[in-house]
Amino acid sequence: xxxxxxxxxxxxxxxxxxxxxxxxxxxxxxxxxxxxxxxxxxxxxxxxxxxxxxxxxxxxxxxxxxxxxxxxxxxxxxxxxxxxxxxxxxxxxxxxxxxxxxxxxxxxxxxxxxxxxxx
Numbered sequence: 001x002x003x004x005x006x007x008x009x010x011x012x013x014x015x016x017x018x019x020x021x022x023x024x025x026x027x028x029x030x031x032x033x034x035x036x037x038x039x040x041x042x043x044x045x046x047x048x049x050x051x052x053x054x055x056x057x058x059x060x061x062x063x064x065x066x067x068x069x070x071x072x073x074x075x076x077x078x079x080x081x082x083x084x085x086x087x088x089x090x091x092x093x094x095x096x097x098x099x100x101x102x103x104x105x106x107x108x109x110x111x112x113x114x115x116x117x118x119x
Contacts, residue, residue: 014098021093022046030080030092030117032108034099037068039108041080043089053087055080073104077111084117091118 023029023046033040040056057066057076066072084092099105113119 010098012098017095017098021095023093023095025052027091027093028052028089029095030084030112030119031095032097032099032105034068034097034104038066039068039073039076039104041076041108043084043087043092052089053083055083068104070104070107073108074111077108078115080108081112081115081117090116094119 021029023044025045025047028043028045031042031044038057041054042051043053044051055076057068057072059079061079062072062075084090094109096105096109101109109119
């Protein structure tokens with residue numbers, strides 16, 4: 001009998017999602033990863049297999065006391081939109097990474113939209 005964890009299920013969902021979506025240079029993939037302590041966002045051009053920009057809660061803008069909550073997700077969404085704008089990225093394909101679109105992931109996405117990113 002094989003033990004299947006929540007992590008395994010998330011990875012399966014992510015593989016299924018990745019079969020249908022890919023980022024390009026004009027419309028990169030905005031990949032979101034949520035760990036127990038931090039959020040990570042990457043803007044990826046899958047055609048060239050390169051990361052165009054990245055931002056996380058480990059940046060200097062957040063300082064040392066980072067909480068993995070809705071307010072932090074909102075701040076990171078706004079920061080991600082600013083970093084993307086600096087790199088000339090206006091439209092993205094949103095990749096939730098197999099995580100449920102709710103709670104922190106939803107707040108992060110909405111904050112990025114409000115800050116100017118188009119999904």
